[in-house]
Amino acid sequence: MTNYFPIHINIEYKTVVIVGGGHVASQKVASLLPTKANIVIVSPTLHETLQPLVESGQITWREKVFEPRDLDDASLIIAATNNTTVNEAVQESAQHWQLLNRTDAQGESDFITPATVRRGSLVLTVSTSGASPALARKIKEDLAEQFDAVYEDYVCFLQQARLMVAAKFEKGDKRRAALQALLEPSLLEWTRSGEIDRREAFLQHLLTGES
Ligand SMILES: C[C@@]1(CC(=O)O)c2cc3[nH]c(cc4nc(cc5[nH]c(cc(n2)[C@H]1CCC(=O)O)[C@@](C)(CC(=O)O)[C@@H]5CCC(=O)O)C(CC(=O)O)=C4CCC(=O)O)c(CCC(=O)O)c3CC(=O)O
Ligand SMILES: NC(=O)C1=CN([C@@H]2O[C@H](COP(=O)(O)OP(=O)(O)OC[C@H]3O[C@@H](n4cnc5c(N)ncnc54)[C@H](O)[C@@H]3O)[C@@H](O)[C@H]2O)C=CC1
Secondary structure (H helix, E strand, O other): OOOOOOOOOOOOOOEEEEEOOOHHHHHHHHHHHHHOOEEEEEOOOOOOOOHHHHHOOOOEEEOOOOOHHHHOOEEEEEEOOOOHHHHHHHHHHOOOOOEEEEOOOHHHOOOOOOEEEEEOOEEEEEOOOOOOHHHHHHHHHHHHHHOOOHHHHHHHHHHHHHHHHHHHOOOOHHHHHHHHHOOOHHHHHHHHHOOHHHHHHHHHHHHHOOO
């Protein structure tokens, strides 16, 4: 088993080349879109869900079969054709500085993609290191239920509150205690019920010590 190193990479404006334009390519595009990467698909055919993204300029489609020069400038490469020989050719053509994902042969990949739940800044990722992608998907669905849409607003509030706490208290015990106090479960519940005033009052009390 490979022990993969989990990291969150900033690939804004870096080029990701996906070879193949089918179902699996469309899944990878969906998880790449929020990153603002420069997404390029090389494939003679295109999955129907990708067509509107080409039309709106969110992704680039090179309507052709793969050639090694398609990988020029790619930081990440995803080999996602339904043809093992083509995927092998993509792997052979990759430079040592380019990171490759083989969607058909996990043992050959430099990186694999986890199942992902996004709630604004909160990003939950699940991997089974390739043992059972279906299990990764199931656990993702369980997490999506537990960490529902309210978390986007909640984490956004915590981010603002953290900045205010940092401005108020020097680094040290007081700041740490205040940041810990922000995890009081009522704050999540008040976010859920729309009781924003109570949330603000809690924060002001924390910052000033007054109610
Ligand atoms: C190694 C990895 C490489 C990579 O692609 O990065 C890989 C490889 C392979 N997947 C295969 C099959 C399936 N993959 C899925 C689903 C997902 N696969 C994803 C990731 C990964 N798949 C990486 C490991 C992640 C991990 O385990 O931690 C997810 C999590 C994320 C994503 O794709 O972005 C996404 C869930 C998306 C979501 O819902 O969020 C389903 C289930 C389904 O679609 O419902 C099936 C059918 C059931 C089954 O086979 O288990 C096959 C056999 C192909 C064949 O038979 O030809 C291979 C090849 C091999 O195993 O060598
Ligand atoms: N990692 C994962 O999550 C999963 C991986 N797979 C693997 O991914 C492979 C692809 O699956 P799907 O997307 O469902 O297949 P698909 O048949 O929907 O798409 C294949 C795409 O590859 C393109 N293609 C074929 N030859 C090409 C070439 N020479 N150059 C450029 N593009 C070419 C086709 O035009 C098509 O767009 C499967 O063969 C399987 O091994 C399958 C399921 C899940």
